[in-house]
Amino acid sequence: MSLDAKIPEGPLAEKWTRHKFNMKLVNPANKRKYDIIVVGTGLAGAAAAASFAELGYNVKNFCYQDSPRRAHSIAAQGGINAAKNYKNDGDSVFRLFYDTIKGGDYRSREANVYRLAEVSNNIIDQCVAQGVPFAREYGGLLDNRSFGGAQVSRTFYARGQTGQQLLLGAYSALSRQIAAGKVKLYPRTEMLDVVLIDGKARGIITRDLITGKIESHSAHAVVLATGGYGNVFFLSTNAMGSNGSAVWRAYKKGAFFANPSFTQIHPTCIPVHGDQQSKLTLMSESLRNDGRVWVPKTVETAEKLRKGELKPVDVPEEDRDYYLERIYPSFGNLVPRDVASRNAKNVCDEGRGVGETGLAVYLDFRDAIERDGRDVIEAKYGNLFQMYEKITAENPYETPMMIYPAIHYTMGGLWVDYNLQTTIPGLFAAGECNFSDHGANRLGASALMQGLADGYFIIPYTISNYLAGVPFEKVPADRPEFKEAEERVKERIGKLLSLKGKHTVDEFHKRLGKIMWDKCGMSRNEKGLTEAKKEIQELREQFWKEVKVLGANEELNQTLEKALRVADFMELGELMVDDALHRRESCGGHFREESQTEEGEAKRDDENFAYVAAWEYQGDDKPAKLHKEELIFENVKLTQRSYK
Amino acid sequence: MEKERNYTLKIWRQPNAQSKGEFKTYEVKNISTGTSFLEMLDILNEELTLKGEDPVYFDHDCREGICGMCSLFINGRPHGPDEEVTVCQMHMRMFEDGSTITIEPWRARAFPVIKDLVVDRSAFDRIIQAGGFISVNTGVTTDANAILISKENADLAMDAAACIGCGACVAACKNASAMLFVSAKVSQLALLPQGQSERKRRALAMVEQMDKEGFGACTNTGACSAECPKGIDLSNIARLNREYFTASVS
Numbered sequence: 001m002s003l004d005a006k007i008p009e010g011p012l013a014e015k016w017t018r019h020k021f022n023m024k025l026v027n028p029a030n031k032r033k034y035d036i037i038v039v040g041t042g043l044a045g046a047a048a049a050a051s052f053a054e055l056g057y058n059v060k061n062f063c064y065q066d067s068p069r070r071a072h073s074i075a076a077q078g079g080i081n082a083a084k085n086y087k088n089d090g091d092s093v094f095r096l097f098y099d100t101i102k103g104g105d106y107r108s109r110e111a112n113v114y115r116l117a118e119v120s121n122n123i124i125d126q127c128v129a130q131g132v133p134f135a136r137e138y139g140g141l142l143d144n145r146s147f148g149g150a151q152v153s154r155t156f157y158a159r160g161q162t163g164q165q166l167l168l169g170a171y172s173a174l175s176r177q178i179a180a181g182k183v184k185l186y187p188r189t190e191m192l193d194v195v196l197i198d199g200k201a202r203g204i205i206t207r208d209l210i211t212g213k214i215e216s217h218s219a220h221a222v223v224l225a226t227g228g229y230g231n232v233f234f235l236s237t238n239a240m241g242s243n244g245s246a247v248w249r250a251y252k253k254g255a256f257f258a259n260p261s262f263t264q265i266h267p268t269c270i271p272v273h274g275d276q277q278s279k280l281t282l283m284s285e286s287l288r289n290d291g292r293v294w295v296p297k298t299v300e301t302a303e304k305l306r307k308g309e310l311k312p313v314d315v316p317e318e319d320r321d322y323y324l325e326r327i328y329p330s331f332g333n334l335v336p337r338d339v340a341s342r343n344a345k346n347v348c349d350e351g352r353g354v355g356e357t358g359l360a361v362y363l364d365f366r367d368a369i370e371r372d373g374r375d376v377i378e379a380k381y382g383n384l385f386q387m388y389e390k391i392t393a394e395n396p397y398e399t400p401m402m403i404y405p406a407i408h409y410t411m412g413g414l415w416v417d418y419n420l421q422t423t424i425p426g427l428f429a430a431g432e433c434n435f436s437d438h439g440a441n442r443l444g445a446s447a448l449m450q451g452l453a454d455g456y457f458i459i460p461y462t463i464s465n466y467l468a469g470v471p472f473e474k475v476p477a478d479r480p481e482f483k484e485a486e487e488r489v490k491e492r493i494g495k496l497l498s499l500k501g502k503h504t505v506d507e508f509h510k511r512l513g514k515i516m517w518d519k520c521g522m523s524r525n526e527k528g529l530t531e532a533k534k535e536i537q538e539l540r541e542q543f544w545k546e547v548k549v550l551g552a553n554e555e556l557n558q559t560l561e562k563a564l565r566v567a568d569f570m571e572l573g574e575l576m577v578d579d580a581l582h583r584r585e586s587c588g589g590h591f592r593e594e595s596q597t598e599e600g601e602a603k604r605d606d607e608n609f610a611y612v613a614a615w616e617y618q619g620d621d622k623p624a625k626l627h628k629e630e631l632i633f634e635n636v637k638l639t640q641r642s643y644k
Numbered sequence: 645m646e647k648e649r650n651y652t653l654k655i656w657r658q659p660n661a662q663s664k665g666e667f668k669t670y671e672v673k674n675i676s677t678g679t680s681f682l683e684m685l686d687i688l689n690e691e692l693t694l695k696g697e698d699p700v701y702f703d704h705d706c707r708e709g710i711c712g713m714c715s716l717f718i719n720g721r722p723h724g725p726d727e728e729v730t731v732c733q734m735h736m737r738m739f740e741d742g743s744t745i746t747i748e749p750w751r752a753r754a755f756p757v758i759k760d761l762v763v764d765r766s767a768f769d770r771i772i773q774a775g776g777f778i779s780v781n782t783g784v785t786t787d788a789n790a791i792l793i794s795k796e797n798a799d800l801a802m803d804a805a806a807c808i809g810c811g812a813c814v815a816a817c818k819n820a821s822a823m824l825f826v827s828a829k830v831s832q833l834a835l836l837p838q839g840q841s842e843r844k845r846r847a848l849a850m851v852e853q854m855d856k857e858g859f860g861a862c863t864n865t866g867a868c869s870a871e872c873p874k875g876i877d878l879s880n881i882a883r884l885n886r887e888y889f890t891a892s893v894s
């Protein structure tokens with residue numbers, strides 16, 4: 001099978017408009033004859049489900065939480081980008097496009113990214129109309145802030161709760177359609193498989209998380225909007241339930257998985273404090289607008305700080321190394337995330353890290369507070385400072401915050417064409433679970449933009465184009481394809497419950513996470529990756545012999561839910577390692593130690609790796625097959641990224 | 645520096661909605677003060693699982709105080725003793741070494757227990773479905789800056805919009821009233837120009853649904869706001885009362 005990205009003809013700026021015109025439509029009276037399944041109620045899922053229903057389609061919408069409002073999009077703090085140029089600082093659709101392509105280290109598709117920048121403005125209009133209370137200036141206009149990797153102010157925000165407000169906006173639109181009877185909601189329901197009939201996606205298998213009931217749902221098309229798989233690493237900023245199962249099951253049914261190893265490590269998280277921790281907390285990147293990142297210049301000073309013999313506020317100016325400002329004078333503390341994270345790792349590896357473990361750097365607001373006053377800083381970041389203080393018992397107004405990088409986002413995901421369709425006809429992927437727009441590194445405030453772009457403004461068009469070619473007839477959910485899939489799901493659950501081993505699911509998850517973090521994390525090399533592959537295989541084998549899952553299927557069983565997710569992570573982890581191994585270049589968040597510039601920056605190899613790696617499942621005991629989608633750049637020139 | 649502490653836990657166990665629940669006592673040891681409350685329960689659950697006992701079920705997801713999923717009633721207070729945080733953000737340094745901690749689910753007729761500490765809060769979703777939205781279809785909008793909104797009103801709307809839908813207000817109220825939750829959404833939308841045209845219908849429909857779900861009446865004790873992890877202000881209830889009154893008489 002060859003990969004066709006279905007990029008429309010024509011100049012970049014006209015592709016989407018032309019494509020919208022050329023796509024087939026479904027006549028309004030016929031829309032009610034089509035059923036669409038949407039898995040996920042985050043920004044992408046809720047926006048898509050509400051928009052489909054407004055158009056007249058019948059929607060079934062699923063999430064594992066008790067309410068759609070709790071999807072993990074709710075946790076996004078910092079903001080959402082748009083090319084409104086309200087600040088008149090030279091922003092434009094082209095600049096947002098350019099920054100995103102460059103920020104992604106030239107590993108994303110031009111046409112998709114341009115379209116994303118193009119619809120970004122509609123998103124802000126839509127959200128304001130829904131009542132999203134974005135921050136405003138005294139004159140009543142919308143306010144903006146800056147984010148990493150950009151030299152303009154284009155980020156819209158709602159205090160430190162932008163994701164929450166955007167999601168509640170989408171949730172309100174969804175709620176309206178639920179009330180109108182156009183969307184049927186299935187909360188506390190987990191998708192465990194996709195069902196194909198004649199090669200097309202025609203439904204899913206789910207488990208009711210309260211009763212354990214395994215059910216089949218059929219439809220004319222299926223949309224996955226299930227978020228990222230950062231929890232492969234056990235410790236991450238993702239919600240505890242965030243999982244890769246939906247996309248992994250789709251992969252095993254034939255959907256290609258693109259760039260699985262492209263993960264984002266966020267530079268500003270609260271450092272790990274001990275081995276009892278199960279979740280990491282992000283401190284919004286917006287803090288880098290005013291906070292200055294530093295470590296002591298010498299290892300000796302760092303040691304004193306670690307032992308508590310010296311306080312950070314007492315370290316004199318000349319003993320501090322504001323390393324981001326020093327190395328990258330033009331972007332300073334606002335370099336993209338991959339660069340900021342790697343530099344934090346470097347200074348800690350040199351022994352200049354702080355905190356009890358030596359795995360932390362300072363983010364200092366002293367100068368900002370002196371310059372603007374405490375009130376101004378409090379108005380901007382009050383809730384983040386409060387959150388920090390609750391967790392660490394330290395007051396960031398008085399002593400610098402300590403931060404360290406952590407897993408945050410997955411750029412990789414299901415391969416989709418320009419229409420957001422996977423390689424399985426009728427199966428679409430939107431939001432973080434597809435690979436589409438961020439290349440090898442995502443810029444801050446661009447995931448919310450992408451989720452809503454996909455959900456509100458792209459997939460409603462492209463799915464109509466697909467459905468226009470699908471007959472109205474429904475497939476009954478008792479067809480043998482569904483029954484077989486149900487049986488396989490039940491077998492898997494039965495197997496897990498029968499093992500009665502001696503290790504808990506979390507033990508396995510932690511061990512997997514450690515392998516991934518040490519060997520497929522912030523920096524990767526041939527040797528480590530080769531070891532990781534073997535270790536994951538051994539761990540998986542042990543899991544399927546020795547895991548302990550108590551209770552039954554026919555009840556609320558949180559351990560069983562976790563076990564199913566971890567089982568999938570253990571397969572997905574191996575594919576991530578395969579992908580990282582094969583890509584012998586560094587790009588964005590993927591840093592191969594073998595491929596760096598003299599200054600230690602990521603060195604791309606455009607001649608050999610300017611492609612999307614799309615992996616095809618071949619069977620459990622066979623290696624996945626690599627397909628390459630060559631990336632063609634006609635509108636930007638490939639250069640070594642520089643933020644100096 | 646972190647210290648290690650021991651606790652006695654009295655936890656409400658209830659196998660399912662139909663059965664009668666009871667308190668069971670557990671001991672946890674060597675819990676570091678920097679451990680979060682839910683991590684402490686994770687540790688307990690690991691131990692229980694290894695012993696072959698059913699782990700304690702509780703709702704949680706983001707563990708950052710924003711999804712509203714966690715919902716524990718600790719020592720007689722929703723989300724426990726710390727001010728303006730959810731239980732997932734609370735750390736064990738809040739609890740003295742050797743103390744006994746009582747953990748219960750939210751208790752309200754409209755939030756039936758599903759298992760142990762997990763309750764059904766879908767009533768909140770149905771209240772939003774009744775009217776907690778602005779009727780605007782995707783793509784049918786004007787430029788975001790076309791309508792100015794004063795910073796003051798935008799900030800007040802944001803204050804109200806900060807509600808995470810956790811239900812602590814209901815759990816805190818002796819009447820199990822949902823007024824604070826409902827008033828937060830009604831206020832947010834009433835304060836914005838976009839929310840004006842449906843203002844009356846919204847207040848009436850949401851209050852009607854709230855009553856239908858079996859939440860109690862509001863007697864202005866203020867316990868809700870005092871226990872709200874997001875500091876949703878009582879003035880929102882006053883605003884809801886005005887909105888409801890105006891809508892009822894016109």
Ligand SMILES: Cc1cc2nc3c(=O)[nH]c(=O)nc-3n(C[C@H](O)[C@H](O)[C@H](O)COP(=O)(O)OP(=O)(O)OC[C@H]3O[C@@H](n4cnc5c(N)ncnc54)[C@H](O)[C@@H]3O)c2cc1C
Binds near residue numbers: 040043074192246
């Ligand atoms: C702490 C944090 C802060 C962030 N801050 C920002 C920011 O400031 N700006 C920005 O642009 N981006 C930010 N991001 C990234 C951004 O929030 C996410 O990428 C984005 O919200 C993902 O949206 P989504 O709709 O794709 O998925 P999600 O919001 O994760 O939703 C996934 C949905 O799928 C459902 N689901 C998953 N698996 C299953 C299954 N098997 N069965 C049934 N349902 C399932 C879930 O229930 C949920 O409804 C942040 C991320 C984190 C973690």
Ligand code: SF4
Binds near residue numbers: 813814868
């Ligand atoms: S008003 Fe406060 S306590 Fe009530 S649901 Fe909202 S956030 Fe929770």
Ligand code: FES
Binds near residue numbers: 705706707708711731
């Ligand atoms: S787990 Fe999300 S608010 Fe506590």
